[in-house]
Amino acid sequence: MAAELEFEKPIHELEKKIAELKSFMDEKNIDLTDEIKRLEEKLSNLEYSTYSEMKPWDRVQIARHAERPTTLDYIGYLFTDFIELHGDRLFGDDEAIVGGVAFYKGTPVTVIGHQRGKDTKENVRRNFGMPHPEGYRKALRLMKQAEKFNRPIICFIDTKGAYPGKSAEERGQSEAIARNLVEMAGLTVPVICIVIGEGGSGGALALGVGNYVYMLENSTYSVISPEGAAAILWKDASLAKKAAESMRITAPDLKELGIIDEIIEEVKGGAHKDAKRQSELIDDVLDSSLNTLLTMSEEDLIEQRYEKYKKIGQFGFVNDSIVVK
Amino acid sequence: MIKGLFVKKKKYATIPTGKVKQDVPEGIMSKCPECKHIMVTKELRKNLLVCQSCQYHYSMSSQERIASLLDDGTFTEYNADMISKNPLEFPNYVEKLESDRKKTKINEAVVTGEGKINGVSITIAVMDSRFRMGSMGSVVGEKITRAIEKAIEKKCPFIIFTASGGARMQEGVLSLMQMAKTSVALKRLSDKGLLFISVMTHPTTGGVSASFASVGDYNFAEPRALIGFAGRRIIEQTIRQELPDDFQTAEFLLKHGQLDGVIHRSQMKKTLGTLLKIHSEGGR
Numbered sequence: 285m286a287a288e289l290e291f292e293k294p295i296h297e298l299e300k301k302i303a304e305l306k307s308f309m310d311e312k313n314i315d316l317t318d319e320i321k322r323l324e325e326k327l328s329n330l331e332y333s334t335y336s337e338m339k340p341w342d343r344v345q346i347a348r349h350a351e352r353p354t355t356l357d358y359i360g361y362l363f364t365d366f367i368e369l370h371g372d373r374l375f376g377d378d379e380a381i382v383g384g385v386a387f388y389k390g391t392p393v394t395v396i397g398h399q400r401g402k403d404t405k406e407n408v409r410r411n412f413g414m415p416h417p418e419g420y421r422k423a424l425r426l427m428k429q430a431e432k433f434n435r436p437i438i439c440f441i442d443t444k445g446a447y448p449g450k451s452a453e454e455r456g457q458s459e460a461i462a463r464n465l466v467e468m469a470g471l472t473v474p475v476i477c478i479v480i481g482e483g484g485s486g487g488a489l490a491l492g493v494g495n496y497v498y499m500l501e502n503s504t505y506s507v508i509s510p511e512g513a514a515a516i517l518w519k520d521a522s523l524a525k526k527a528a529e530s531m532r533i534t535a536p537d538l539k540e541l542g543i544i545d546e547i548i549e550e551v552k553g554g555a556h557k558d559a560k561r562q563s564e565l566i567d568d569v570l571d572s573s574l575n576t577l578l579t580m581s582e583e584d585l586i587e588q589r590y591e592k593y594k595k596i597g598q599f600g601f602v603n604d605s606i607v608v609k
Numbered sequence: 610m611i612k613g614l615f616v617k618k619k620k621y622a623t624i625p626t627g628k629v630k631q632d633v634p635e636g637i638m639s640k641c642p643e644c645k646h647i648m649v650t651k652e653l654r655k656n657l658l659v660c661q662s663c664q665y666h667y668s669m670s671s672q673e674r675i676a677s678l679l680d681d682g683t684f685t686e687y688n689a690d691m692i693s694k695n696p697l698e699f700p701n702y703v704e705k706l707e708s709d710r711k712k713t714k715i716n717e718a719v720v721t722g723e724g725k726i727n728g729v730s731i732t733i734a735v736m737d738s739r740f741r742m743g744s745m746g747s748v749v750g751e752k753i754t755r756a757i758e759k760a761i762e763k764k765c766p767f768i769i770f771t772a773s774g775g776a777r778m779q780e781g782v783l784s785l786m787q788m789a790k791t792s793v794a795l796k797r798l799s800d801k802g803l804l805f806i807s808v809m810t811h812p813t814t815g816g817v818s819a820s821f822a823s824v825g826d827y828n829f830a831e832p833r834a835l836i837g838f839a840g841r842r843i844i845e846q847t848i849r850q851e852l853p854d855d856f857q858t859a860e861f862l863l864k865h866g867q868l869d870g871v872i873h874r875s876q877m878k879k880t881l882g883t884l885l886k887i888h889s890e891g892g893r
Contacts, residue, residue, distance in 0.1 A: 446819075446838065446839075447847075448838070448839030448840070448843050448844050448847050449839075449844055449847055449848050450844060450848055450850075450852060450856070452838070452839075453837050453838060453839065453844070453856070453857060454865045455865070456823075456865070456866075456867050457819070457838040457839070458818040458819040458822070458823045458836075458837070458838040458867075459823040459824070459867060461819040461820070461838070462788075462792070462818075462819050462820045462821070462822070462823040462824045463823075463824060465788055465789055465792035465820055466792045466795055466796045466799070466824050467796070468792075469789075469792050469793040469795075469796035469797075470796040470799075470800060485776075485785060485816070486776075486785070486788060486815075486816055486819040486820075486838075489785060489786075489788060489789060490819075492789070493789050493792065493793070505782055505785075506781065506782055506785070507776045507778060507781050507782050507784050507785040507816070508776075508778060513778060516778065517778065530697065530699065530700075531697070531778075531781045531782075532697050532781050532782065533781070533782065537782075538782060541696070541782065541783060543782060543783070543786055589793060590793045590794075590797065593786065593789045593790045593792075593793045594754065594790060594793065594794070596783065596786040596787075596789075596790055597746075597747030597748075597750055597751050597783055597786070597787060597790065598694045598696040598747050598780075598783065599691055599692065599693060599694060599747045599748045599751055600691075600692055600693075600694050601690045601691055601692060602690040602692055602716065603690065
């Protein structure tokens with residue numbers, strides 16, 4: 285059973301109550317059908333209102349859920365014959381990023397993604413999904429290989445951010461991220477990016493320069509974590525909830541800001557409730573977007589990516605008429 | 610707020626703002642923030658804002674930088690009137706921009722344009738740490754991208770001097786995306802076989818360090834400039850160990866193979882001039 289989230293508490297309490305009544309009815313042989321029916325209706329209403337009006341902070345909690353499906357989970361559902369490929373050929377193998385080749389409905393593809401651990405032991409091995417430079421360089425190596433053999437690239441984004449550490453700085457964390465941004469811009473094959481959990485700043489973007497960028501409904505994408513933003517803006521990390529609201533980090537926010545192409549719907553209550561069903565929802569979007577991109581020429585793919593990023597941003601000019609709020 | 614009572618308060622480090630604030634020389638005499646050597650301000654300016662005693666490089670405004678590099682009277686500015694909006698409706702953002710505009714006499718944290726160095730035509734972008742710590746929002750990203758596009762159009766080299774604390778938080782993820790926007794433009798520049806020189810000055814961190822600053826055909830830095838991806842204090846908290854004194858300085862990066870060279874300000878124009886000459890004579 286998934287760990288309970290704060291905003292879901294009323295739902296779980298009501299579920300418990302219904303279960304109690306049911307067992308009471310069986311035990312004592314009293315007819316409580318009407319009562320139970322009434323409560324079940326109430327539950328369904330409560331679920332609807334809770335999940336349809338989710339606050340940014342609720343989504344942050346779902347995006348960070350320990351049982352939220354990871355890149356390797358989706359690879360298992362969406363692709364066949366996946367072969368993982370390791371190492372950047374320069375320094376080492378960073379397990380915070382996984383990548384390899386596979387088939388997607390018969391089409392050979394390269395799949396790359398950030399990889400969190402499912403438990404403490406795996407998280408230590410995978411550095412909590414926070415890559416070092418060698419992770420980004422492995423990703424780039426696999427992208428270049430995909431380009432050579434004309435395979436589309438699918439990237440799953442799920443990281444708190446690139447690792448902030450001494451060794452990462454020494455080995456050029458900045459350069460590794462920057463290089464990926466520039467090189468992804470020029471790839472002659474289709475690139476599809478899907479934010480499946482947390483999209484933490486430059487460490488997320490380094491796998492995120494694509495022809496299409498999608499976000500799962502409850503994923504986030506931000507320039508800095510809500511905690512980090514709160515610490516800097518108000519010198520108080522406990523105001524993360526407030527920061528999550530003002531920083532505009534949810535999928536609907538990014539759609540409105542013109543940064544992502546589409547929101548991928550999640551199963552009720554979040555992807556962790558049903559990873560298989562969630563994969564089907566991703567599959568629908570992946571299938572149609574890949575079919576569109578596969579018809580485009582190499583030049584058009586690069587041009588489309590250029591135009592896509594070129595138009596992101598909002599600015600004005602000194603002599604514009606003053607906008608009154 | 611009642612809820613606040615139940616949340617455990619954590620103390621987070623803030624990113625140090627470095628020496629930028631204190632070292633704008635004003636008045637007749639100026640004291641070096643590093644070695645306390647006192648110089649006549651006029652002499653200091655003549656020395657390109659470098660301390661004669663310890664070679665400390667003061668922060669330079671974009672105007673001073675351009676004057677120190679470009680041939681006299683050759684600079685033409687692009688998009689000087691482009692200004693930020695407040696897309697996230699962030700409290701106090703508009704006021705902060707307004708006050709920085711007054712203080713710096715520029716409209717945003719980067720000045721772009723074209724000019725000549727030793728007679729060679731270039732396009733150039735110079736970031737200015739006095740304006741919102743040189744942070745990159747939509748305007749900075751757009752101006753740099755347009756300057757790169759100009760370089761492509763005119764088939765000339767593009768040079769950038771970076772000075773930035775990173776992405777501008779008040780524009781949230783729009784700021785983050787400027788890293789991608791400038792990168793797609795740089796890729797196009799590179800594919801045309803055109804030259805890109807990046808010179809990192811104090812400070813060059815976060816999203817600026819992790820995008821255009823690090824991918825020049827040549828990457829240089831000024832002596833002792835702070836350059837890095839993550840803030841020092843955040844790293845110290847993460848790894849719980851002391852970092853070396855020279856951590857994330859230009860010299861540290863040079864030692865770790867991240868830079869082509871550390872160049873004293875007095876040699877900057879000469880070095881760039883020579884490189885431009887090499888590129889204009891051989892091949893492209």
